[in-house]
Amino acid sequence: MALALRILTTGLHGGHPALDFVNTLDWRDRPVADGGPEDMLVSYDALLAWCRRLGIIGAPTQAELDRLAAGKAAQAAAVLQEAIALREALHRLAQAARLGKPAKPADLETLNRILLRYPEGRVIAATGSRLGWKAHGEGLELGSPLGAIARLGADLLVTAAPNSIRCCAGPDCGWLFHDTSPNKRRRWCSMESCGNRAKARRHYERVKKHA
Structure with a gap:
């Protein structure tokens, strides 16, 4: 229940689905002594829930993949490990x-x-008067969402300006985001979380200094 709530409520501050997927390893830079990172991809079900939250799959695809996974537990576990490997590579x-360094082969x-x-396994489908993309059922595999994530990540890496991918300045946060602000001066994953913590720390230090 706690994980389900977190999947539904964790802020999506990456500015791009591929970076929000990368950020499913929370507190990436936190030392192990302080609790270490928190991985939100703890099961195949969690992977599907995140893909649904990020708009990578829809409800019908999630339900079909859940059905397929029910009889293929070992394969679903392997796909989860593949998803984590993709996340870390991205x-x-x-x-x-971001740092202007060559990509590792x-x-x-x-x-x-x-x-x-x-x-890509999608076709055009009609929903009332609107047209949209729909997963092609015949080509649907347990790992199909990974292909969509990989394509989103590849497109971002190819098209994003070098200085538009940034890392939150919050201590231990480690979240990445696509900075689309005009002056590219965004510092925090969000002002509501790391930004406010930084303001609170500065206030505490000023009060302590003048005490």
């Missing part, structure tokens, strides 16, 4: 882009392997 690739290999393994 994190390192985004960090390299192993991370590109991970991304490209998933792009090739799970090709």
Whole structure:
């Protein structure tokens, strides 16, 4: 129940679905002595819930994948590990882009392997008077959402301006975000969380100094 609530309520501050997916490892830079990072991808069900929350899959696809996973527990667990490997590769690739460093071949290999393994499986479908994308049922696999995540991440890495991928300045946070502000001076994943904590720390230090 706590995980389900967190999936529904955790802020999406990455500015891009691929970075929100990367941020499912919360408090990435927190030392183990202080509790360490918190991984929100703890099961295949959690992976599907995150993909639904990020708009990567819809309710019908989530239900169908849940049905498929029920009889393929070992395969679902393998897909979860593949998702975590993709998340970490995207994190390192985004960090390299942010810092102006070359991408590591192993991370590109991970991304490209998933792009090739799970090709686009969508068709145009009508919902009333509107048209939209729909997963092609015949090509649906337990790992199909990973292909969509990989394509989103690849598109961001190829098209984003080098200085538009940034890392939150909050201590131990580690969240990445796509800074689309005109002057590219955004510092925090969100002002409501790390931004407010920084303001509180500055206030405490001023009060302590003058005490």
